[in-house]
Amino acid sequence: MYSDKNTLISVGLKITPQRIAVMEALHKLKSHPSAEMIISFIQKSHPHIAVGTIYKVLDLFVAKGIIRKVMTDKGVMRYDSVLDKHHHLYCSESGEIIDYVDEELDVLLKDYFERKKVTGFSIEEINLHLIGSYNKKKKE
Amino acid sequence: MYSDKNTLISVGLKITPQRIAVMEALHKLKSHPSAEMIISFIQKSHPHIAVGTIYKVLDLFVAKGIIRKVMTDKGVMRYDSVLDKHHHLYCSESGEIIDYVDEELDVLLKDYFERKKVTGFSIEEINLHLIGSYNKKKKE
DNA sequence: CTATATGCAAATCATTTGCAACCAG
């Protein structure tokens, strides 16, 4: 919670209970919550915080670069509080989005695109979307 | 246009003027049009075709696998009529989405993930999102 | 104090839906 405040301060934002609540929700709700999930989580403990405010806070956090928006195949945004470079696994069965960190892959891709330029396009970021299914069950 | 009809027939859909119009729009509007762009394009020549119908036709085409939905960072869906395996360049300046075909890369990725399994996840599809900017201008 | 943030409710915007009338096969 101290780190939450420090995070806010470090990007020049005032500390408000609403913003702290959003940060807490982002920590508790791993796995890329939607705004809706964040809202209902927060409203359990802070029933007075307004929906509009939560959207505003989320937008602000995205603008300040302390969280990211993740696009899903259905038109709902999800928020990602993990900022280390990572890719995503999209489970086509459950709709879950799982972080995937793989430095070896990052190096491979970086080298590849240094060698093979994409003509006329300067790459800022490389994101891999792995679509498939989580086989929790070994046999079907 | 014959091929449009054949495409429809091949997936078991009836041929209707509305569906032909949507296919034509998809051909003319390269570069991943949004539903809105498709609608306004169609309504120039076919002012009577209903918005709801166009959405239904697009959904149907996606369900039949003859086009794809592409997710964007803003909550608007785009449609992609190119079905060959390809990745996307996202221009962070213009919002454009450009197709990127690179078989060498596909082989590289395929090999990589055959070697290095992602535990508990069976990969169906690998999509690369290259975010950056189109440098039309050489110097800036 | 004073600018910034919040609450609230209305507005927006893309997309979906329900259903009667229509038309392709």
Add this chain to the structure above:
DNA sequence: CTGGTTGCAAATGATTTGCATATAG
């Protein structure tokens, strides 16, 4: 014929906006 399609207009659902009030620094 007959079930799959369409048009229409109303409904939905996520997100946004405007503005008066509250509050962090």
